[in-house]
Amino acid sequence: MKIGEISKATGIPVETIRYYEKIGLVPEPERQASGYRHYRQSHLDRLLFIKRCRNLDMAQDEIRELIRLADQPDADCSEVDALLARHLNHVRERLRELANLEDTLQQLQKACSEGRTVSECGILGGLAAEPVEEPSAGGHNHVPGTHHHTPGTR
Structure with missing residues (x-):
């Protein structure tokens, strides 16, 4: 085709x-x-x-590793399980990050009361004054292909 x-x-x-x-x-x-x-x-x-x-939101390196493992049908599947466990941990961490993001956005939204002008907007004031929490060093982001891997497992 x-x-x-x-x-x-x-x-x-x-x-x-x-x-x-x-x-x-x-x-x-x-x-x-x-x-x-x-x-x-x-x-x-x-x-x-x-x-x-x-x-399933797997990164290219994860897919490449799964393909490599799939090409060895008689091999032990523990590496596949380990890869999936790492990916699941990444997803769980991302869910925690999103929950924190949701909390922050809800707090900002509460800062706005009806009938005020933009210059008095609590949301814009909060964004201008409140430091945005940076991800911890070594933390994960959600850019495809940036999942962290254990050395030697790529």
Whole structure:
């Protein structure tokens, strides 16, 4: 199948498929005599696997590691379990960060009372005066591909 067909079948944009090829998550397809890429069922399966992992908010390095492990079907699955445990810890930490963010936003919203002007706005005053808490050193952020990994597990 051609790239447009595999894009439609997976719901993954053509540009993203090309990017996954470029970074090695998906093997480059063979080229037909016409120069068009020819995708096989294995490409479709890999793209759907990546899509499911991305839906679980896994980073590219995590997906790459899962693909590496999947290519060793007789190996012990403890590495897969460990990777998932690290990802779950990241998700839990992110949930705590979001709960803290929600609390801060609720406090700021309470600072605004009806009938006041923008110059008297408690929200804007709070944002201008209150220091915003920075994530702790070594803390996680939520930029894809920035999950922290234990050395030697990439």
